[in-house]
Amino acid sequence: MTEKAITNEQWHEDEKVWWNKYGHYMTFQWTLTPELNEALRSDMRDDYTDFLHKPSGSLLDIGCGGGWLSMHFAMKGMNVHGVDLSQEQINDANVLKEKHSLQNVSFECCDLVQWDCQKFEQGFDSVFVSAFLHHVPEDELQIIFDKIASVLKPGGRVYLYEPLCESAPGQGSPISRGVDFLYKAFVYVFSTLLPKHLGLYNEEYIQNVERGYQMCSPHERPVELDVLKKCCRDSFDIIEVKGRHLFSLGFAMHSMGLKETARAIYSKIAVVLYWADKCVFRLFRWSDFSQPKRFILCSVKLKRR
Numbered sequence: 291m292t293e294k295a296i297t298n299e300q301w302h303e304d305e306k307v308w309w310n311k312y313g314h315y316m317t318f319q320w321t322l323t324p325e326l327n328e329a330l331r332s333d334m335r336d337d338y339t340d341f342l343h344k345p346s347g348s349l350l351d352i353g354c355g356g357g358w359l360s361m362h363f364a365m366k367g368m369n370v371h372g373v374d375l376s377q378e379q380i381n382d383a384n385v386l387k388e389k390h391s392l393q394n395v396s397f398e399c400c401d402l403v404q405w406d407c408q409k410f411e412q413g414f415d416s417v418f419v420s421a422f423l424h425h426v427p428e429d430e431l432q433i434i435f436d437k438i439a440s441v442l443k444p445g446g447r448v449y450l451y452e453p454l455c456e457s458a459p460g461q462g463s464p465i466s467r468g469v470d471f472l473y474k475a476f477v478y479v480f481s482t483l484l485p486k487h488l489g490l491y492n493e494e495y496i497q498n499v500e501r502g503y504q505m506c507s508p509h510e511r512p513v514e515l516d517v518l519k520k521c522c523r524d525s526f527d528i529i530e531v532k533g534r535h536l537f538s539l540g541f542a543m544h545s546m547g548l549k550e551t552a553r554a555i556y557s558k559i560a561v562v563l564y565w566a567d568k569c570v571f572r573l574f575r576w577s578d579f580s581q582p583k584r585f586i587l588c589s590v591k592l593k594r595r
């Protein structure tokens with residue numbers, strides 16, 4: 291188990307403060323690169339839509355943030371409920387709901403660890419967990435999985451999109467290590483060194499960094515695969531674990547803070563990196579690249595027994 295210097299209460303408080311303060315800006319940043327988002331996300335969108343969509347069915351979106359994934363399924367006719375800790379994020383989600391004039395989606399502001407889900411017992415066909423689990427203390431993940439198990443119908447499906455890591459990362463092969471070294475060096479030069487030394491950041495990004503913004507909330511870290519398996523063992527079958535983004539997503543997020551011309555160029559590079567990620571995941575296992583603090587974004591499909 292990861293060592294923690296703070297209490298779980300403090301962890302959740304820090305998360306809430308961070309998302310209330312910066313969540314809106316992060317959501318805004320994603321609106322700056324629509325074509326890039328489409329390129330990076332369309333494969334996975336087809337995959338989660340096939341897996342989770344059920345005509346007239348119901349879907350729970352946990353850690354729903356600004357609600358864009360809830361909206362995706364609501365627009366396809368599912369009854370959707372989204373839950374998130376941050377009131378600011380829930381406000382953004384409700385704005386989106388109004389914009390699309392949808393009645394079949396609702397949002398609730400609540401810490402999911404404390405969430406009273408009794409009224410939803412076996413109420414959902416599907417659950418979407420996108421980039422949420424890695425914001426929860428490791429020793430509370432079982433609580434989240436137990437809640438998901440209790441609100442899902444038997445045979446119900448769960449799609450996770452989370453950064454994963456191996457509990458005891460191996461070394462990979464000499465080839466995967468070489469690929470990793472070169473790839474990491476390239477990404478570091480382009481996403482960190484060049485923007486800093488060439489002054490490529492835009493004014494709004496600089497202002498947000500000055501008021502404390504970083505691309506990560508204070509305690510987030512990849513979820514260990516073994517911990518995930520342990521949380522699933524009583525109620526879920528793991529159908530698939532698949533690497534989705536190695537360096538491309540982080541690179542894309544860096545590009546969102548750049549001035550317009552640089553952003554356009556970096557967006558094109560990010561798409562190339564996405565294809566590089568896909569090649570890497572075909573040639574090697576995602577876990578060959580696992581390192582303690584590295585975010586390798588994976589999709590995981592689960593089925594409720």
Ligand SMILES: C[S@@+](CC[C@H](N)C(=O)[O-])C[C@H]1O[C@@H](n2cnc3c(N)ncnc32)[C@H](O)[C@@H]1O
Nearest residue numbers: 309353354355374375376379401402420421425
């Ligand atoms: C990275 S965002 C993901 C948002 C959305 N699912 C997406 O994929 O864009 C993580 C979200 O988890 C929420 N969150 C963090 N801890 C939470 C908790 N204990 N209960 C509910 N939501 C939480 C944050 O407020 C934030 O909106």
